[in-house]
Amino acid sequence: MEKRADNAFCAVRPPGHHAESGHAMGFCLFNNVAIAARYFQKRYGLERIAIVDWDVHHGNGTQHAFYDDPTVFFFSTHQYPWYPGTGGADERGEGKGEGYTLNVPLSAGMGDKEYLDVFNRILRSALKAYRPDAIIISAGFDAHRDDPLAGMNLTAEGYKALTRAVKEIAAEHAQGRVLSCLEGGYNLAALAASVEGHLRVLQEA
Numbered sequence: 001m002e003k004r005a006d007n008a009f010c011a012v013r014p015p016g017h018h019a020e021s022g023h024a025m026g027f028c029l030f031n032n033v034a035i036a037a038r039y040f041q042k043r044y045g046l047e048r049i050a051i052v053d054w055d056v057h058h059g060n061g062t063q064h065a066f067y068d069d070p071t072v073f074f075f076s077t078h079q080y081p082w083y084p085g086t087g088g089a090d091e092r093g094e095g096k097g098e099g100y101t102l103n104v105p106l107s108a109g110m111g112d113k114e115y116l117d118v119f120n121r122i123l124r125s126a127l128k129a130y131r132p133d134a135i136i137i138s139a140g141f142d143a144h145r146d147d148p149l150a151g152m153n154l155t156a157e158g159y160k161a162l163t164r165a166v167k168e169i170a171a172e173h174a175q176g177r178v179l180s181c182l183e184g185g186y187n188l189a190a191l192a193a194s195v196e197g198h199l200r201v202l203q204e205a
């Protein structure tokens, strides 16, 4: 039987990671990845979900939803300081959720090499310890160097490398389960190229 990757991509609009449980924010109405994480838990009985948010903006809404909840691990790379202002490295969760929020704020100008280094050094070890049952990507492509809303320097090739890193982590610790949900991305040519590369890597066996 043909081996198929156990993943999916949702080309959703509007994005969701800024939406908090009580109010819309930053183009976002409902927090798609937060809802998906809870759905995985309630419908499929998965216990631990990891959310990897590589959108250039901090996923304040997702962090807020699970800040005191150890059953959802939230990891975010983002330009900092930048909109929406949250996402400092000292924001690590609270109560039972302490240590299950991992923010990696980055100064403007970071590119493929720096991002991949963060994923390989920090994300890999964090999720090796957490052993998630599934990984959800908050897949914002606005850290692309051509994006008008921020100042990062990722390329479509860089996004492919990040996708590959998450897939490898999922294969090792989460039975290969990856759900990717579109977040930001405001240069349409860069967005199209980045999403295409992302999908090609997700489809690799």
Ligand SMILES: [Zn+2]
Residues within 6 Å of the ligand: 055, 056, 057, 140, 142, 183, 184, 185
């Ligand atoms: Zn964004």
